[in-house]
Amino acid sequence: MNILVTGGAGFIGGNFIRWMRQNAPEHRLVNVDALTYAGNLESLSDIAEDEYYHFIRADIRDRLKMDEVFRTHDITHVVNFAAESHVDRSIVDPEIFLSTNIIGTQSLLDTAKANWKLAPDDKYSREYRGNVKFLQVSTDEVYGALGKEGMFTETTPLSPNSPYSAAKAGADLVCRAYHETFGLPLNITRCSNNYGPYQFPEKLIPLMIHNCIQEKPLPVYGDGMQIRDWLHVFDHCSAIYTVLSRGEPGEIYNIGGNNERANIDIVRFIILTLGKTEQLITYVKDRPGHDRRYAIDNTKITTKLGWRPAYTFERGLMGTIEWYRANSAWMERVLSGEYTDYYERMYAPSFS
Numbered sequence: 001m002n003i004l005v006t007g008g009a010g011f012i013g014g015n016f017i018r019w020m021r022q023n024a025p026e027h028r029l030v031n032v033d034a035l036t037y038a039g040n041l042e043s044l045s046d047i048a049e050d051e052y053y054h055f056i057r058a059d060i061r062d063r064l065k066m067d068e069v070f071r072t073h074d075i076t077h078v079v080n081f082a083a084e085s086h087v088d089r090s091i092v093d094p095e096i097f098l099s100t101n102i103i104g105t106q107s108l109l110d111t112a113k114a115n116w117k118l119a120p121d122d123k124y125s126r127e128y129r130g131n132v133k134f135l136q137v138s139t140d141e142v143y144g145a146l147g148k149e150g151m152f153t154e155t156t157p158l159s160p161n162s163p164y165s166a167a168k169a170g171a172d173l174v175c176r177a178y179h180e181t182f183g184l185p186l187n188i189t190r191c192s193n194n195y196g197p198y199q200f201p202e203k204l205i206p207l208m209i210h211n212c213i214q215e216k217p218l219p220v221y222g223d224g225m226q227i228r229d230w231l232h233v234f235d236h237c238s239a240i241y242t243v244l245s246r247g248e249p250g251e252i253y254n255i256g257g258n259n260e261r262a263n264i265d266i267v268r269f270i271i272l273t274l275g276k277t278e279q280l281i282t283y284v285k286d287r288p289g290h291d292r293r294y295a296i297d298n299t300k301i302t303t304k305l306g307w308r309p310a311y312t313f314e315r316g317l318m319g320t321i322e323w324y325r326a327n328s329a330w331m332e333r334v335l336s337g338e339y340t341d342y343y344e345r346m347y348a349p350s351f352s
C-alpha cells in the first residue's frame, strides 16, 4: 500500500505512522499535515529520514496540492486523521471545524475518486482500481450522549451535541454519500477517547499528568462524573490497520477499549500514581453541552474482523504516566510554543 496519512503530525496520526513502521513496515507512508497548533513533527523526528516515510506540509482543503500528492506518490489508501479535534475550541470558533472537518474531507474524497476511478470522466461508472481504500477516522461523539445504561452501536442514530462532533458527523455523512452515489471504496471508524504518548497537553490525561507532576491545580469540569470509554492509542492504530486491510467496503466500525471510567477517577489514579495530594483538584464550571457518558459496543469489529484491544486501562495509563514523566522536555517544548516557532521558520512561507 502507498498510504496517505493526513494529520500525521497530530497525536493519533503520529502514533499510527510510528506503529505502522514497527508493525507493517512494507507499506509506504506519506504524511500530509498543515501543522496547525496541534501538529508536532518532533514526535516523528526519529523516522524523518526513513525511506518509506515522506512528509509534506499542506492543507487537505488544497485540492491542487492533494491531486499532486496522489499522482506523485501513487496513493492507494487514505487514512484521514486531519481535523480540528478539540471540543473546547469548537465552542469558541466553530467555523474552522466545519471547514477543515467537512470540506477538507470532501476535498480528499474528490481527489481519491478522480485518481482511483477507472473512467474518471464517466459520471455513471462505479469501477475503481483494485486494492484502493479511503478510511475516515471518526469519533463516538457523533452519536451524542448516553444515559446510565446502553452503548453506541454502528446503527445508533447520529445526534452530535458540539460543533466539533457535528462537523465530524457531517464528514461521515459525506463519506457515506460518496460510497452510495459513486461506489468509492471506503470505511468509517468511530472510536472512543484515546490516550497514550505524544498527546497535546490540552486534553484531559496529558494535562492532568503534567499539572500533577508540577503540583499545579488540576481543573476538573463540573462534578467530574463524565464517563468516557478509554482506548489506548496503540490499540486504535492496530484497529485502523485491521479495517484498512480487511474491512468490508461501505461499512462503519466502532472501536472501543471496554474501559469506561469517570474523569474524576482518572484524575485520582494519576494523583495516586505520582504520589501527590487530592488537594490539587480544582472543580471548574462545566462546559456547555458537555456529554455525560459515552460507551462503545465493539462487537462488530471483534466478531467480523477479529480485532481485540491489547491494553487494560490501568496498564495503559501507568505506561502513559511513565512516558510523560520520561519526556518532560517534549512537554515543555510543546507548551512553550518553541516547536511552533521552529516549524514556522522551517516551513513558512513556502507551505509545501
Ligand SMILES: NC(=O)c1ccc[n+]([C@@H]2O[C@H](COP(=O)([O-])OP(=O)(O)OC[C@H]3O[C@@H](n4cnc5c(N)ncnc54)[C@H](O)[C@@H]3O)[C@@H](O)[C@H]2O)c1
Binding pocket: 006, 007, 008, 009, 010, 011, 012, 013, 032, 033, 034, 035, 036, 037, 038, 039, 040, 058, 059, 060, 061, 080, 081, 082, 083, 084, 085, 086, 100, 104, 137, 138, 139, 140, 168, 191, 192, 193, 194, 195, 200
Ligand atoms: N483524540 C481522540 O481521543 C479522538 C477520539 C475519537 C476520534 N478522534 C479523531 O481522530 C483524528 C485525530 O485526532 P487527534 O487527537 O490526533 O487530533 P490532533 O488535533 O492531535 O491532530 C490533528 C492533526 O491534523 C492537522 N490538521 C488540522 N487541520 C488540517 C488541515 N486543514 N490540513 C492538514 N492537516 C490538518 C493538525 O496539524 C494536526 O497535526 C481526528 O479526526 C479526530 O476527530 C480523536
